[in-house]
Amino acid sequence: MFDLNEQIIKWRSNFAQSETLAGSDIDELESHLCEEIDQLTGLKLSDEEAFLVATHRLGSTDSLATEYEKINRSSIFRRRLSLMITGILAYLLATHFATAVSKDCVLFAANSGITGYHSLGFIGFGLQILILTTTFFLGYFICWLIIQRPGFKKQIKKLTTRTYLLTALLVFLIMTVVFRVAFCIPVPGLRPMNIQQHVVAALTYTKSLWSIFLPVILVMVLINLRKPNSHGVKSK
Amino acid sequence: MAISKDLVAASATPLVLSILSEGDNYGYAIIKRVRELSNGRMQWTDGMLYPVLHRLEEQKLIQSKWRESKTGRRRKYYKIKKEGTKALKEQKKQWEVVYSTLRRLWENEPCLT
DSSP: OOOHHHHHHHHHHHHHHSTTSOHHHHHHHHHHHHHHHHHHHHTTOOHHHHHHHHHHHHOOHHHHHHHHHHHHHHHHHHHHHHHHHHHHHHHHHHHHHHHHHHHHHHHHHHHTTOOOHHHHHHHHHHHHHHHHHHHHHHHHHHHHHHHHSTTHHHHHHHSOHHHHHHHHHHHHHHHHHHHHHHHHTHHHHHSOOOHHHHHHHHHHHHHHHHHHHHHHHHHHHHHHHSOOOOTTOOOO | OOOOHHHHHHHHHHHHHHHHHTSOEEHHHHHHHHHHHTTTOSOOOGGGHHHHHHHHHHTTSEEEEEEEOTTSOEEEEEEEOHHHHHHHHHHHHHHHHHHHHHHHHHHTSOOOO
16 A cells, blocks of 8 residues: 655655755755645546656656755755764763763772772773773764654754854863863872972863863854854744 | 757746746746746756755845745745846846847748748
């Protein structure tokens, strides 16, 4: 039995795989397809026949994707760059988290009697690698699941991109500062330092500043990469 | 008689702008109108109209808005802007030059029938 709705969903998913068409482009093509099918079924064609004729008239997925690529080139570039920057941000966040947790664990281990640079070094190194990889891949996987969820696009449309990104920036900043402070504060607090150690601590703080500002710069770039309001297009 | 692809592509902009200068319209209706006006001789692959519309929108000659029809179907309506009307005037002039040039050449041809 031919199910028209199911076929339309399948037809849509072919376009969704091509990154050259935006969601609203596919919506527009689908609206056209439905008009054509209505017209053809009005001429006594069956649902199946109408669907086949209408999709044929609309053109093949490949040829349409090629045409759309010509006009959507800049937005494709923006999307790719946004993905890359998001990846870097996720990596930075995972690094901060891993560094903070592993260093604190090393300090905890040192205070609970484990001695020797080798064993402490191994604890620190092992923990950092383990936490870094798990946080990064788990975070990436969760983000991917959220994005794939149906209805996600509608939720995004309700918020403006700017608010969405600024919230992300704020959360990111708070987390970065918390992780950095969690690592930096206990070190000078636990034992008295000589001049050399003061220099090391100062360098660590400078590095912390950089690690806070780099994400801010990246998030600013992300905000500016957002698609300019496409000339008053408002989707419901 | 089918019109060649190149000619269809070249005439797409003035056709779309002219149809939109009659009033706001959406893709499906624009294609239908072209088909009616040309008695079905100008055949577009339907989907190819949309990249043309989006290009014109990018050039700020037209603007678009989603609206809901009486049947509840969402349609993206296009509206011609001031710049679009200006561009249409310019296109008209250019097409008239092409048309009159060809006309003159063909008027001088000996008629065989």
